[in-house]
Structure formats: structure tokens, C-alpha cells
Amino acid sequence: MLINDNSLEFWRTLMEKGTAYLGQTDYVKAEDYFKRAVRIAHHLDVPLVKAFSLRLLATVQVKQGKTEIAEKGFREALQICEKVNNYKGMSEALAGLASVAVEKNNFENALHFYRRAIEVYPPESPPLRLAMLYSDLGQAYSALERWQEAQDTYRKAMNLCHKFNYPKGEGELSILIGEVHYRLEDKDQAILCIQHSCKVFAGSKEEVSLINSLQYYAFMMFELQRLEEALTALQRAVVLQMRNNLWEDVSESVYFMAKVLQGLGDLDEAQYYLELSIKCCPDHELSLALRLQSIGRLMVRKEEYGQAKKYFLESAAIFELLGDDLRLGECYEYLAFLLDALGEEEESEYYRKESKRMIAGYHAHSLNAVQRLAEYYERRKQYLDALQCYWQSIEIARDIGYETMDLERAVQRVSRKVRQKKH
Known part of the structure; x- marks a missing residue:
């Protein structure tokens, strides 16, 4: 009995440490502690200890994309809980199986398991x-x-x-x-x-959650062209982001704010916020290039062609590196126009030809390229960049008459990850 007491205490310590790492989203370390806890649980004659260990181990494995082994763990935990009529444990194991189904994008299965998890959930829990x-x-x-x-x-x-x-x-x-x-x-x-x-x-x-709500509200107001209300909501969100040192989010919000200000015709303020967005922008190639392209367009509107040329050349260099022919072609179109305005006709003609070449080749291979770029950003957990690329993929697919259902599912998947990240 003493051995079991010692083992139980050691198991408890491992579970506490694993849970702490889970809370810190350090899933690799959490998995290590939970694996050790499962090994001890196998030697203890306490079914619910084993089921609990298996569930938490499977949970961190889902977080790491190890769906097959996680599914096995949840099913084993479910069988144990069913044998001893532990309904709370059954519910948690079923919810775990649902999370595996979500990770596999099998939402019909997820519905089945979530419904069962709710059905067996004990009223006293x-x-x-x-x-x-x-x-x-x-x-x-x-x-x-x-x-x-x-x-x-x-x-x-x-x-x-x-x-x-x-x-x-x-x-x-x-x-x-x-x-x-x-x-x-x-x-x-x-x-x-x-x-x-x-x-x-x-x-x-709940300031971080309030920021999220304000951004949703601003987006809706922008869609409805209620620009003053959108601007007010964004200003409030940015103040809260700065107070919480969320500088990457500040970059996104002021980038959006610049679009609102351009809609209101306040180009100087829009320029200020685009420059702030670039300053706060993390080292994500696509995010930076999009901002540079935006400020280049703004400089065109302000007829500051020398500055516009500088920004378009910088953004073009990044788009070329990323293989984004459509946006590269757009940059070259603007450069051709700018160089015409600056009286540099020979260089203008070069960019005009390059723009046509890029856009002509775009339909041939860009859908696949932009989709691959979206998947690349999604793997790197750069979800906002991934979302933008998936939306671009949908636009391209519609232009050339391709089916968009899978891409729309990808947008939903990444949108969900954006929300989970913010929460």
C-alpha cells in the first residue's frame, strides 16, 4: 500500500506540472509529464486515475496535431469511464473525440461526439x-x-x-x-x-476581449459605410491594445484605421496611421508588403510620386520573393504610371510590359501559388496573413470558374483559429 501511496503522490506531482505547462501552451513539455503520469497510472489500480491521465495526454497531443494517437487515448479513456459509469469522464472523453474530429475537419463526426458529450453530462457537474x-x-x-x-x-x-x-x-x-x-x-x-x-x-x-469586440463592431460599421462609427471603435481598440502592449495587433488595427480614414478623405491622418502600422508590423513578409503597397497607393492619391515609387519598389521586391505575381503585376502597373508622371518614359515602358507579363501568367499558376502561401502562413500560425491569402484564392477561383467550397472551409477554419488565438 505504501508503494501505491508513493506512486499516487508522484502521479499527482507529474499531473500538476503537466497541467501547468498546458496552461502555458508549452505542449511538448506538458506531453512529457503526462506520458510519465500515464505510465504510473497503468500500475495503479484506480481506473479514473488512468482515464484522467489519458485524457490530458490526448488533449496536448491534439494541440500538436497528433490526431491518431490522441484519438486512441480518448477512446481508451471513454471505455474505462463507461465500465465504471463515470458520466463526467465519459463526457470529457467524448468532447476529446469531437476535438479530434474538428482537427481533421470532419465536422459531422464532431457534431455526433459533442451531442453525446452533452447528453451524458451529469446535472450536478x-x-x-x-x-x-x-x-x-x-x-x-x-x-x-x-x-x-x-x-x-x-x-x-x-x-x-x-x-x-x-x-x-x-x-x-x-x-x-x-x-x-x-x-x-x-x-x-x-x-x-x-x-x-x-x-x-x-x-x-476584460480588456483583451473588449478589443476583439470593438474590432468586430468596426468591421461591421465599415461594411455598412458608417465610417465615423468604425473610426471611433478602432480608436478605442488601439488605445487598449497599446495599454496592453499588443503591438502586432496595433499594427493590424491602425492598418484598418487608415482604410477608414481614406474613405473619409483624411489622407494625412491615413498616412500617419499607415506609417505607424509599418513601424509596429512584425517581420512577416506579406504583412509588410501589403502595408508598403497601401502607403504607395496613398502617395499616388496625394500626388507625391517620388515617395510612391519608393514604396512600390519596396513592396514589389517582397512580392517577387514570395512569388505573388498578381500583386507584383499591380505594383508594376503603378510604377509604370508613376514613371510616366515623372517623365521617365523608357523605364515606364519596361514596367508596363512586365506588368502585362505577370498578370497574363497569373491565371495559369497563381491560384495554386497563393493557396500554398496561405497554407504556409497557416502552418506558421500567422493566421491573419493566411486568411488574407485564402480570401484572395477564393477571388481567383471565382474569376476562373473553379469550385470554392474547400477554400471557404479553409477560411472558416482559419477564422476559428484567429478567434481562439485572441481568446
Whole structure:
């Protein structure tokens, strides 16, 4: 018995350390501790200890993309819990299998497992965990564009969060419900949901979540051409990002703010924020090139052609490195125009010919190239860059009459990862 007592204490220590690393998103170290804990659990005659160890090990394996071995672990944990009628453990194992299905983009299977996880969830267990299961189920419905079922499920989750005083969850679910309304073209209701989330987060001092809500609100206002309201929301978001030292997010927000300001005709302010966006931009090639291209276009509008030429040459060099023929061709088009304006006719003609060559070759291979670039950014967890490339891929595919369903699924997948990263 003494050996078991010692082993149990050692198991507990390993699980605590593994859980700490899981909380820090250091999945490699967490996996190491959980593997050691599973080995000890095999020697202990306590089924739930083994099931709990297997579930946490499988959880970190999913986070690392090790779906096959994770699925095996969750299934073993489920079998153990079924034998001893531990419904909470069964629910968690089923939710784990659902997360594996999500990782494999098999959302029908994910629906099946999330529904079962909710069905067996014990009434006496924490209601906020049940809210999380409803939220995950809603996101699986959203991935399948089953919007009404997604909305109903999100509302169940939000009501639980409200009832049991979890404002962060209530605010996040209000955003998700707003997204569904937006997809269903119910813009007024979508705005009300986002406004509600802003109010909840402001009241609960959840600044990072409030930033996210303000950005959603600004995007909706921009789409509706309510530019003053979009600008106000973005300004508030940027102040909070700066206060929280979120400089990469500052770069994204002020880049968007510059677009809003150009829509309002305030070109000097737009230039200031584009320059700030470039200054705060991390060393991501595509992000930097897009900003340089944007400020080049702005300089054209301001008729500052020398400055415009400088920015377009800088962005063209990056697009050439990335093999983005479409944007490279666009840069060359602008350069041809600028050089004409500057009286440099011979150089202008060179860029005009190069632009035609790039754009002519674009349709032949750019869809595949841009899609590969999107996948590259997704692997590097540069989700905003990946999202932009996937949207570009959809535009190209539509232009040439290709099917876009897989690309639209990719947009949904990456959008979900953006949200998870922000939360």
C-alpha cells in the first residue's frame, strides 16, 4: 500500500506540472509529464486515475496535431469511464473525440461526439463546462453553415454563462451569435449582439476581449459605410491594445484605421496611421508588403510620386520573393504610371510590359501559388496573413470558374483559429 501511496503522490506531482505547462501552451513539455503520469497510472489500480491521465495526454497531443494517437487515448479513456459509469469522464472523453474530429475537419463526426458529450453530462457537474460544450457544438454547426442550429446552441451556452455569472463567456458567445446574424444578412441584429458584447466586456474589465469586440463592431460599421462609427471603435481598440502592449495587433488595427480614414478623405491622418502600422508590423513578409503597397497607393492619391515609387519598389521586391505575381503585376502597373508622371518614359515602358507579363501568367499558376502561401502562413500560425491569402484564392477561383467550397472551409477554419488565438 505504501508503494501505491508513493506512486499516487508522484502521479499527482507529474499531473500538476503537466497541467501547468498546458496552461502555458508549452505542449511538448506538458506531453512529457503526462506520458510519465500515464505510465504510473497503468500500475495503479484506480481506473479514473488512468482515464484522467489519458485524457490530458490526448488533449496536448491534439494541440500538436497528433490526431491518431490522441484519438486512441480518448477512446481508451471513454471505455474505462463507461465500465465504471463515470458520466463526467465519459463526457470529457467524448468532447476529446469531437476535438479530434474538428482537427481533421470532419465536422459531422464532431457534431455526433459533442451531442453525446452533452447528453451524458451529469446535472450536478459544473454548468460552465456544459456551456463550453454547447459553444463547441455551435462552432461545429457554424463550420457546416447550419446557422440556425448554431445560433440556438450558442444561445443555450450564453444563457448558462449569464445565469452562472461568467461575463467573459457571455460576451464571447454574443460575438458568435452576432457572426451568425451577420452571415444570415441580419445586420441590425448582428450589431446589437456586438454592442452587447462590448458592454459586457467593458463592465467586467476584460480588456483583451473588449478589443476583439470593438474590432468586430468596426468591421461591421465599415461594411455598412458608417465610417465615423468604425473610426471611433478602432480608436478605442488601439488605445487598449497599446495599454496592453499588443503591438502586432496595433499594427493590424491602425492598418484598418487608415482604410477608414481614406474613405473619409483624411489622407494625412491615413498616412500617419499607415506609417505607424509599418513601424509596429512584425517581420512577416506579406504583412509588410501589403502595408508598403497601401502607403504607395496613398502617395499616388496625394500626388507625391517620388515617395510612391519608393514604396512600390519596396513592396514589389517582397512580392517577387514570395512569388505573388498578381500583386507584383499591380505594383508594376503603378510604377509604370508613376514613371510616366515623372517623365521617365523608357523605364515606364519596361514596367508596363512586365506588368502585362505577370498578370497574363497569373491565371495559369497563381491560384495554386497563393493557396500554398496561405497554407504556409497557416502552418506558421500567422493566421491573419493566411486568411488574407485564402480570401484572395477564393477571388481567383471565382474569376476562373473553379469550385470554392474547400477554400471557404479553409477560411472558416482559419477564422476559428484567429478567434481562439485572441481568446
